[in-house]
Amino acid sequence: NAGVMQNPRHLVRRRGQEARLRCSPMKGHSHVYWYRQLPEEGLKFMVYLQKENIIDESGMPKERFSAEFPKEGPSILRIQQVVRGDSAAYFCASSPGRQDTQYFGPGTRLTVL
Amino acid sequence: TQLLEQSPQFLSIQEGENLTVYCNSSSVFSSLQWYRQEPGEGPVLLVTVVTGGEVKKLKRLTFQFGDARKDSSLHITAAQPGDTGLYLCAGVGGTSYGKLTFGQGTILTVHP
Numbered sequence: 001n002a003g004v005m006q007n008p009r010h011l012v013r014r015r016g017q018e019a020r021l022r023c024s025p026m027k028g029h030s031h032v033y034w035y036r037q038l039p040e041e042g043l044k045f046m047v048y049l050q051k052e053n054i055i056d057e058s059g060m061p062k063e064r065f066s067a068e069f070p071k072e073g074p075s076i077l078r079i080q081q082v083v084r085g086d087s088a089a090y091f092c093a094s095s096p097g098r099q100d101t102q103y104f105g106p107g108t109r110l111t112v113l
Numbered sequence: 114t115q116l117l118e119q120s121p122q123f124l125s126i127q128e129g130e131n132l133t134v135y136c137n138s139s140s141v142f143s144s145l146q147w148y149r150q151e152p153g154e155g156p157v158l159l160v161t162v163v164t165g166g167e168v169k170k171l172k173r174l175t176f177q178f179g180d181a182r183k184d185s186s187l188h189i190t191a192a193q194p195g196d197t198g199l200y201l202c203a204g205v206g207g208t209s210y211g212k213l214t215f216g217q218g219t220i221l222t223v224h225p
Contacts, residue, residue, distance in 0.1 A: 033212060
C-alpha cells in the first residue's frame with residue numbers, strides 16, 4: 001500500500017514564476033491537508049480539502065496561493081508569482097476521515113531564486 | 114487561535130543521558146500526537162495520547178498527556194545517537210477541528 005506521494009521533491013523557481021505542487025493521497029483517503037515548514041521550525045497548517053471541496057483554508061495566505069483536490073487526480077497547491085519568502089518545505093498529509101490519523105508525504109522543497 | 118509551546122528548541126546531549134521535551138498549551142485538545150522527522154523527510158507519527166493523564170511507552174520513549182489535556186511530555190531514557198532528529202508535538206481537535214496544530218519542534222542531537 002503506497003504512502004502519500006508528493007512531486008516534485010525539489011522545485012526551483014525564479015521570482016515571479018508559478019509553482020505547482022502535487023499530492024497523491026494514500027489509497028482510500030479522501031481528506032488532504034497541506035502544511036508549510038520553514039527551516040528548523042514546526043509545520044504550519046495551510047489548507048484542508050476533501051474531494052472537490054475546500055473545508056478549511058484559514059492558514060492560506062490571502063493572495064497568490066490556491067489549492068484544489070479534484071474528483072480525479074492529485075491535490076494541487078499552486079503558488080503564483082513566487083517570492084523568496086515562499087521558499088520552504090511543503091508537506092501534504094492524507095487521512096481516511098476527518099478525525100483520523102494523518103499520514104505525511106515526503107514533502108516538496110521549494111527554492112525561490 | 115490555538116498555540117502549542119514546545120521546549121526546549123535545541124537539545125544536545127551525550128549518549129546514555131536522559132531527556133524530557135515539553136509541549137504546553139492554554140487550549141484543550143481532544144488528543145495530542147508526537148512525531149519524529151528526519152532531514153529531507155516528512156514527519157512520522159510516534160504516538161497519539163487521548164485520555165487525560167494517559168502514559169504510553171515505546172521502548173525507551175515515554176509519552177504523557179496532562180490531566181487537563183493541555184500539555185504533554187516526551188521522555189527518552191538512555192538516549193542513543195539513533196534518536197537524533199526533530200521531534201514535533203501536534204494537537205488534534207479542540208477549536209481546530211480536522212487540522213493539526215504543531216509546536217515549534219525540538220532538535221535533538223545525541224553525541225556518541
